Amino acid sequence: MTSPPTTLGTGTRAARWARKHLFRTWLDSALTIVFGGLALYLIFRFVLFVFVNARWEIIQVNLKLLMVGRWPSDQLMVMAVSVAVLGLWVGLIAGLVHRRQMRAGQSRLTAMTGGQRVVDLVRRFGLIIGTVLLLLALTNTNGPWLMAATTVVASVVGRVIGGAAGTRVLPRWVARTGVLLLALVPFAIYVYLSRTLALADWEGFFFNITSAIAGIILCFPLGVLLALARRSKLRLLQSLSILYIEFVRGSPLFVLLLMANVSLEFFVPASIAPSKVIRAIVVFTIFTGAYLAEIVRGGLQSVPRGQEEAAKSLGLSPTKQMGLIVLPQALRNVIPAQIGQFISLFKDTTLAGLALGILDLLEGAKAITQQPDFRGQGLIIETLVFVGFLFWVGSFTMSRESQRLERKLGVGTR
Amino acid sequence: MTNEQVFADATKAVGEAIIELEHVDKFFGSFQALKDINLKVGLQEVVVVIGPSGSGKSTMIRCINRLEEHDNGRIVVDGIELSEDVRNIQEIRRETGMVFQQFNLFPHLSVIDNVTLAPRQVRRMPKDEAERLAMEILERVQIPEQARKYPGQLSGGQQQRVAIARSLAMKPKVMLFDEPTSALDPEMINEVLDAMKDLAREGMTMIVVTHEMGFAREVADRVVFMADGQIVEVGPPEHFFTNPQEDRTKLFLSQIL
């Protein structure tokens, strides 16, 4: 019996890897050298830019403007409270969902120790944590630090409570009111915020985030109805739905926003003068609803026909068949696609800034380069890099979470 | 038994007829899946339907609870005629239970929620009463300990027994089985067949489409053989398997036995 070839230590192993992956053929080596050099050069220039050459003062000075626009400075507490409550809410939901998954035997978290769980969370959300820390470092007051700390604490508390609540079998009225309250939280936060500053004046990154959330929430009923109509065997319903979906999907969002800027007032009674923000949200709803309809339609198609038949043969009415059996499964099957649509919408909120003149993060970044202190210094590069970075972190993290969810749900492989 | 006596059996129920099919046709486009079906099923009778694939057996029982619409003829279940009348359809669906080849359990609901769903939603039973009923039935099919689990966590045989329990919870007068064991691994077939045998012993009226000849011999009151959309031969199992009359029947039996 011959013994397997021995490895001669890490040096040789690294060299072997390099030969295989970097220098296999002459062409390969050439590619490595050219692109490797290019990459190193780009990294060098980028690092130089970020840490040495760039003048980040413009961001530091204008951070509040970029984040929340012209929100009254003495009312920032309201913002902080809202963010903390949101953190609590997210934590509660995460806890409840986790419990439900554990009961269904779908969670692998129990296999991880406490320490491993922390590492897992850091790996998933490290980018966001880092970005938040970066933003905090740019501020010069204590407020934001307190807000961040409170939010983290609130989220953890929510998660614990949600996890605990999920294990107990609660009396029916408690469970029902609990769910109702949870569903109402976003609306309550909206009311709370709009009492300090009307919706029409919401600006900055705050606008981008909230308008995206509003758009995706409001477009949901529309999208589901359109999908059901499209699947219906009733010709009229189906045709109307197809007409709407194809027309909206064929239109560029930018044109719809431009149109809303000048035309929306024609379609509503003269007494209502919709603000720019409302116009943006209306267009987002109309637009995303059509895309969501196609996603939900795919979900409905993915539910096996037998489910509907079983529900039918049990005597459930068509409405109950759809609402209790088919639709829940359909929506769950396309969660990744829905998240993808939200990410798209989130990035597209920048179009509302340009089309309607709303001072969102991007418009704000352009505007601050015209301030007397900063004009004419080519600082647009710094501000655009900052804007791009913020959007990129949000989009990249959500995208990665969606992929993770997709793997976990095993969607399509059941 | 003479030919005439054998054929007369199809139109004469053992006991009071709870299901009647008269001159039923069913077309899928230009293809005729059911040709002049005449059958009466009596109260507490167990009728087993066998035949080659494509013979229309599944189509026939799916017409009974209106999962398919018959084109000609009459179908009457417990005195209610199956027609375009929504109320009739809903009532018939309440009185019949169906067990599918693919189980079709609702994956997003736990076992006990699967079983209590219809009683609570359709018969408006209060939750506690429904759960008590559900646990009783789950005990009858011998899986009470799985009540809080989800279908995905159960084996095929367990899932099918939950499906049986789910239909039983509606206290139907008739149970329809569409090849209930065809999708099961061999070692799990018996647990389902046992549950079905218990049901038969307790006096449930059952129409079972299956390939399990042992079950037919043991439990059936009558065996119906279908081929090419028609009922070819009907008879009690002791005569049917040992002395089939029609050539088509003999051919089929020789292929599977």
Add this chain to the structure above:
Amino acid sequence: MTTTEGSSRPPFYRDVRVLKWLFQLVVFAIVAAIALWLWGNFRRNAAASGIPTSFDFLSAPATFSIPGADFNPNSPVRSAYVVGFLNTLRVSIVGIILATVLGVLIGIGRLSTNWVVSRLSAVYVEVFRNLPLLVLLTFVFLGVVLQFMPPIAEAWTPVSWIIVSNRGIGVPWYEGVSGWALLLVLAIGMVGWWLIARWRQRVFERTGQPSRAGILGSGFFLVTLILGWVLLGAMLTLPSIDGRQIIDGIRVDPSFFALLLGLAIYTASHIAEITRGSIQAVPRGQGEAAAALALTGFQRMWKVILPQAMRIAIPPLGNQYLNLIKNSSLGAGFAYFELTNVTQTTVGNGSPSVPAFFLTLVIYVVISLVTSGLVNLANQRFKVVER
């Protein structure tokens, strides 16, 4: 044993068929009510504001000029629409070609065994897929073009016949012959290539000799091009700087350039993902079977993997092309006079907004439907025959 009267019709309010129609009617009534309310508001508000609502504005003189095109401000608005439409097509078609070439290369690079190439491709895709297009375009336009492109006096000329400045990029172009004639030559070349490929394919099938269709076909194409050029008397014009202008050659508008670059870079990242995904979706067994049959690496790719990957890729690719066409509307924010910009301008100059934008939307929807139709056609043509 009780029986009901044979097949009597159930009362209408329980009849399944009647109920279906009733439901449709109710939904139609609701939708019609909403539509009528909107329409009523529209009529009332339009009348009150005195703004016309017909499409007559299309015949009115435009009263604005379009930089980069010789457009007479007195031409009717509909001519402006045509110019805008052509500009949209121009940036879209060039953009689609660039994005596809770049995207496919990067997608294949992502699967390369060379670690550097594969990582770089991954970084490219992850960076640009997650950026909002508008941020990228703003960066390219305000950052790169306006910041880094030198003013005309200090234009950068890497070679004598390319001029880069913030007034545009000058590259050589043809002159002395009509564009249509050159297009005809191109068409002849391509048809010839295709015919030669078919002929050589038949030779290969009959005799087993390698077809060499690629070499012969492209050779013919080149020869046709050169011959056509010479025979038609076409000449090259080289750009040069005259004071503050770029004359001769052709001037690529900085707005066009920025829009094109942004669209191409962004869409390429999506196309790279599609390419990678569709190649990976081809079952591994296919490549293994091909290798077991002693096909070379190139043959495996070309004859077995890529054809199957292409089938998978057609629908999502078509979708990205559609997105690019729709995204070209952002040119309106960067002084490129495509269709949306034209609409925006004419509305700003007094045309009624609702009909103007509605017409524009209809045009985009038609472009969308045509493109979808073409994608479906391609899909049908390449579908795998199944049982």
